[in-house]
Amino acid sequence: MKFPKRLRIKKLREIIANNFWLKIISLIVAVVIWLYVNGEIIRGIRV
């Protein structure tokens, strides 16, 4: 079933706006963890 464009935009806006700050914080945490673990792996390879 295809929704009208207006409803699709509304739905998309809801998906983004819902728990917006939680999404941003979890993205930051994910990037920080990835960088840290990746750094550790690279350091391990060098040693």
Add this chain to the structure above:
Amino acid sequence: MEFFEQFLNWRTIAEILILWLVIYQIFLFLKGTKAVYLLRGVIILIVSFFVFQGLRLFVLSKLLTYLFAFFLIFVVVVLQPEIREGLIRLGRRHIFFFEPKREEIEKALKEIVSAVSIFSRKRTGALIAIKREIGLKNYMESGAILNADLTSELLQNIFYPGAPLHDGGVIVEGTRVIAASCLFPLSDNPNLGKILGMRHRAGVGFSEHSDAVVAIVSEENGLISLAIGGQLTQDLTPNELFTILKGQLSKST
């Protein structure tokens, strides 16, 4: 430029996206529980660790890593109920189970809503949990097993003030009233208002410990509330209650 060439590939993006999804789900799961306060502690520890590393205070950062190990054990002990609930949700699967027909479920829901609207009008306190997938045997055993056909009259009889089974909650499974006068665990969610009584706390607590949908009628003001997954929706009309219940129960079948 070398950094982007080295790190901006599909594997990196996939890893970060998966990590993001997992962390977001954990945050979403912890939102509104007492675990939030512990999470703040964890974040403070992690930030301190990076600050000590950056300032090359190696003894302090080493000490923090030891502290972190103890903290993890502490977290597992303190958050045991939340971890259990999370694992239950993770392991929840539709395999082979026999469900009553959709029309029968709708009829049962109409009986519940009819009873609830009468309770609301007469300001009779009521607590009705509708089982979905997670077994509720322990809670059923804390009350009186009925295993009777679900009718509005039966519910009115159970919750009639002064009736032997009116205290505690009723557990409904499909089109049957399985047990009455059951003890439900109280929620310790700090976000629940102080004005909410024990019945509401028990309803929310039960929905936190299981996937059941819990309808609550306040004895004080006759307001109808619904607890799902630890979230309480208050001041519903009987029609709204029916619509939400129908949506929730058709989602689970």
